[in-house]
Amino acid sequence: MVVVGLVGNPNxxxxxxxxxxxxxxQKVGNWPGVTVEKKEGECTHKGTKIKIVDLPGIYSLTANSxxxxxxxxxxxxxxxxxVVDIVDSTNLERNLYLVLQLLELGAKVVVALxxxxxxEYNGIKIDINELERRLGIRIIPTVATKKIGMxxxxxxxxxxxxxxxxxxKFAYPKDLENAFSEIAVTVKEAPExxxxxxxxxxxxxxxxxxxxxxxxxKTKDAERIFKTVERVKEKLSSRYDDLxxxxxxxxxxFISKILKGVMVKPRKKELTLTDMLDEVxxxxxxxxxxxxxxxxxxxxxxxxxxxxxxxxxxxxxxISADFVRSTITPAWVASLIADGIISGLGFVLVFVxxxxxxxxxxxxxxxxxxxxxxxxxMDKLMYKLxxxxxxxIPMIMGFGCNVPAIMATRTIESEKDRLVTILVNPLxxxxxxxxxxxxxxSIFFSYYVVPVIYSIYLLGIVLAILMALLFRRILATGKxxxxxxxxxxxxxxxxxxxxIHMWERGSMFLKKAGTFIVSGLLLxxxxxxxxxxxxxxxxxxxxxxxxxxxxxxxxxxxWRIAVALFFGFIAKEIVVGSLGILYNTGEDVTxxxxxxxxxxTPLSAYALMAFVLIYTPCIATVGAIKQETGSWKWTxxxxxxxxxxxxxxxxxxxxxxxxxxxx
Amino acid sequence: xxxxxxxxxxxxxxxxxxxxxxxxxxxxxxxxxxxxFEQRVGRRFIQKLTSMGLVPGVEILVVRNNFPGxxxxxxxxxxxxxxxxxxNRILVSSKR
Amino acid sequence: MYEKINHSKYTFIYSxxxxxxxxxxxxxxxxxxxxxxxxxxxxxxxxxxxxxxxSLLVVGLVFVYPLISRKTETPxxxxxxxxxxxxxxxxxxxxxxxxxxxxxxxxxxxxEDFAGWTWWNDFNPAIPLGLLALPTMVLFYRSxxxxxxxxx
Numbered sequence: 056m057v058v059v060g061l062v063g064n065p066n067x068x069x070x071x072x073x074x075x076x077x078x079x080x081q082k083v084g085n086w087p088g089v090t091v092e093k094k095e096g097e098c099t100h101k102g103t104k105i106k107i108v109d110l111p112g113i114y115s116l117t118a119n120s121x122x123x124x125x126x127x128x129x130x131x132x133x134x135x136x137x138v139v140d141i142v143d144s145t146n147l148e149r150n151l152y153l154v155l156q157l158l159e160l161g162a163k164v165v166v167a168l169x170x171x172x173x174x175e176y177n178g179i180k181i182d183i184n185e186l187e188r189r190l191g192i193r194i195i196p197t198v199a200t201k202k203i204g205m206x207x208x209x210x211x212x213x214x215x216x217x218x219x220x221x222x223x224k225f226a227y228p229k230d231l232e233n234a235f236s237e238i239a240v241t242v243k244e245a246p247e248x249x250x251x252x253x254x255x256x257x258x259x260x261x262x263x264x265x266x267x268x269x270x271x272x273k274t275k276d277a278e279r280i281f282k283t284v285e286r287v288k289e290k291l292s293s294r295y296d297d298l299x300x301x302x303x304x305x306x307x308x309f310i311s312k313i314l315k316g317v318m319v320k321p322r323k324k325e326l327t328l329t330d331m332l333d334e335v336x337x338x339x340x341x342x343x344x345x346x347x348x349x350x351x352x353x354x355x356x357x358x359x360x361x362x363x364x365x366x367x368x369x370x371x372x373x374i375s376a377d378f379v380r381s382t383i384t385p386a387w388v389a390s391l392i393a394d395g396i397i398s399g400l401g402f403v404l405v406f407v408x409x410x411x412x413x414x415x416x417x418x419x420x421x422x423x424x425x426x427x428x429x430x431x432x433m434d435k436l437m438y439k440l441x442x443x444x445x446x447x448i449p450m451i452m453g454f455g456c457n458v459p460a461i462m463a464t465r466t467i468e469s470e471k472d473r474l475v476t477i478l479v480n481p482l483x484x485x486x487x488x489x490x491x492x493x494x495x496x497s498i499f500f501s502y503y504v505v506p507v508i509y510s511i512y513l514l515g516i517v518l519a520i521l522m523a524l525l526f527r528r529i530l531a532t533g534k535x536x537x538x539x540x541x542x543x544x545x546x547x548x549x550x551x552x553x554x555i556h557m558w559e560r561g562s563m564f565l566k567k568a569g570t571f572i573v574s575g576l577l578l579x580x581x582x583x584x585x586x587x588x589x590x591x592x593x594x595x596x597x598x599x600x601x602x603x604x605x606x607x608x609x610x611x612x613x614w615r616i617a618v619a620l621f622f623g624f625i626a627k628e629i630v631v632g633s634l635g636i637l638y639n640t641g642e643d644v645t646x647x648x649x650x651x652x653x654x655x656t657p658l659s660a661y662a663l664m665a666f667v668l669i670y671t672p673c674i675a676t677v678g679a680i681k682q683e684t685g686s687w688k689w690t691x692x693x694x695x696x697x698x699x700x701x702x703x704x705x706x707x708x709x710x711x712x713x714x715x716x717x718x
Numbered sequence: 719x720x721x722x723x724x725x726x727x728x729x730x731x732x733x734x735x736x737x738x739x740x741x742x743x744x745x746x747x748x749x750x751x752x753x754x755f756e757q758r759v760g761r762r763f764i765q766k767l768t769s770m771g772l773v774p775g776v777e778i779l780v781v782r783n784n785f786p787g788x789x790x791x792x793x794x795x796x797x798x799x800x801x802x803x804x805x806n807r808i809l810v811s812s813k814r
Numbered sequence: 815m816y817e818k819i820n821h822s823k824y825t826f827i828y829s830x831x832x833x834x835x836x837x838x839x840x841x842x843x844x845x846x847x848x849x850x851x852x853x854x855x856x857x858x859x860x861x862x863x864x865x866x867x868x869s870l871l872v873v874g875l876v877f878v879y880p881l882i883s884r885k886t887e888t889p890x891x892x893x894x895x896x897x898x899x900x901x902x903x904x905x906x907x908x909x910x911x912x913x914x915x916x917x918x919x920x921x922x923x924x925x926e927d928f929a930g931w932t933w934w935n936d937f938n939p940a941i942p943l944g945l946l947a948l949p950t951m952v953l954f955y956r957s958x959x960x961x962x963x964x965x966x
Contacts, residue, residue, distance in 0.1 A: 114766070114770055115765065117766075119765060119766065146795045146796055148771065148795070149770065149771040149794045149795070149796055152771075153769075262765075263761055297754075299761060299768075300755075300764065300773065300774060303765070303768035303769075303773050304773055304774065304775065307771075307773050307776070329797070330893070331892075331893040331897065332893075332897065333782070333790065333797075334890050334893040334894075334897075335876060335894055336897070337782050337784075339784045341879070344868075344875070345872060345876070345901070347865075347869075347872075348868070348869040348872050348873070348901065348905075351865045351866075351868070352869070352904060352908050355908055355912060356908060356911070359915055359916075360908075360911045360912060360914075361915075362915055362916075363915050363916075363918040363919045363922075363923060366919060366923055370923065427799070431788055431790065431799045434787065434801060435784065435788065435802070438802070444788065444799075444801060468762075468766075537759075537803050538788060538799065538800065538801025538803075538804060539763065539767065539770070539798065539801065539804055540798065541770060541796055541797065541798050541799075542790065542797040542799055544797070
């Protein structure tokens, strides 16, 4: 079996190639000890099995980010037979930077020169044979989206795996090479460092690589090695101001040397799609309003346009519930199925169209490349609010679901910025809370339902900003860290990738529905029917409700609300579903109107909406927080502060509202 | 405007009239050559910048400058967003 | 910065007029949504959602921008016309989808909330204006801007 590591810069089509090669034979998990996703797959070519490991998208192999460390460690520890670097052929100069570092590391490299169709469109010509000769490695042209070049790539992989590594053609200027050799000599003598390429270690030492320095510090020869490094640095300092830059420089000089005559680029004459869109979308004054228009469109799309589908589902569930009730005996089984399972599930699935439409809209924004422009536009504002520009995208995603939003914070390099973004994210009102707002909003505020719901979303945003400022002060993070981000060219997203992204996120919701929500609702149904036939206030769930209710007495919420909130911890979607069971109204939402209207006032309803907005995130989100922060401490802090904040805000709403006479 | 790789710029000599200014001061449409980074940038970000193509000697095109806000620059066929703080610490010489 | 695009100067006049229309209707709609009664003013019904008016206003600004901008480079100015067209089309499509969705609610699902609804209820200036903006999309399609783009 041949083991292959797949690397490349972000946005070069690595996942497309990975999918092309491995098809359905994929396994997704996590890299051990960290929260980064690991994808592995298999394929068979000419009778040989090839295991392909998808490494994170990276620009280089420094020790500065988890992604780079994972890729590095994989190559050093697992020693794959071949490393395939996927290169964007329209961007050869920069992409080759990573190739050189892979060669330094001692890997056997095959380059997949991807996006050849785009290069051709842009008039870029590359002499592949000559480039292969100058670099000393195999280079295979590919067009991943059209599956061109995949076979040739596999051929190259097998060929390179079988042969020994060739002498690398890449050399630094003489004085640097001498420096490397000098350090390499001392490094070779350390037994613990045997698995590393000595020359690579010397380069890393001169680059002040954190991880390598730590590793060497732990060895017995540490002092000797560091002394040599200092001496060498001293010698070089007369020639070079900054070694790190000098080394980077040398790489780029080598790149331009080998590309001379090998790659021909026409002078860019015409306005490209990206130029044109960016001209307008990143305009200093028009940028934000245009963004707001996009957001409004997404809003309309996910609510109004999805509505008929939701209502159709609602209708379907209502009809089947009725059918069950009238045909199945005994009564308690009918009730279990109709009121428990069908209605419960129905309450949740009614929102599937909204959620899928939302994820589709977000997928369009992301895949087209607009999201990074949105981050650019919002950066200045975010900075003033004490947040990092890259926090913007997770914040937006939080409006769909907080779970993928929290996972999206991985792109933020600074740990502290990332932590603040994660802690504050649940305040972005996710789609699961929406049914609660709709329910109470339409019952108590009818004509004003839209501005009321909008105000709740705004409340969430305002609180998020305040809490972010607070956390920054507590964590003493200082100003947000510098913002550097690549903006990919605009693409017209393919229907296939849109559907895949929409499905990935939407199906997470469905899985939640299938498991947590249904079991939660069943649990509630069971508790509310023991003893069977009794008035609901006297059942087990009534007992639970009455026990909790006193906490919420100041808000004017009765025990049913208390119970619904309690179970809302499992998944916020449950809140509405459980109210349906608790008020015995069965299958449709409109019949909840009467009992709820009698149960509270508009003011306490608004306080309830705010409470649901803020109080502890659902189990799935808690799980995501734990996973991404890697600590129980912060997870607990998140849950605790939100409960506290929710209570305080609800209290303030009631207090201020009563004072103003809304009571 | 195409960005071409030019030979590394040797330390600015006196007979070259070049202004040594922070990138954030450049106008949209300017083509600048990177001269260096301020000390404050830190190893981590220097390496990030260089791995994306921003090395002393390279020519970059300023696409957007929302002073005082982030910039968009184009280097080696890539568009990169740079926060205002970062752009302040990258020193360039600009052809005016 | 860029090479010339071969369109006539009249494009900007059309864009300017169209943009002004968008702005006028947009502002009118925003006034309507906060209670000022202008129903069926200027021929078309308005929505009570202030953001519908806001989006018309923004599209108008984009169309009008080339005329008031101090930039001298024409290729870049055309960008605003094209993008204006794109935004106008997005709004057009959104509004049509809304009407379609409500049509389904009313006639197929027979929902009580929609008793007595006709498609004119949800009509909005964005639709006729969007149709007027379609020529700019044709210009966009015909221009050489799309050549260098790719699918993902």
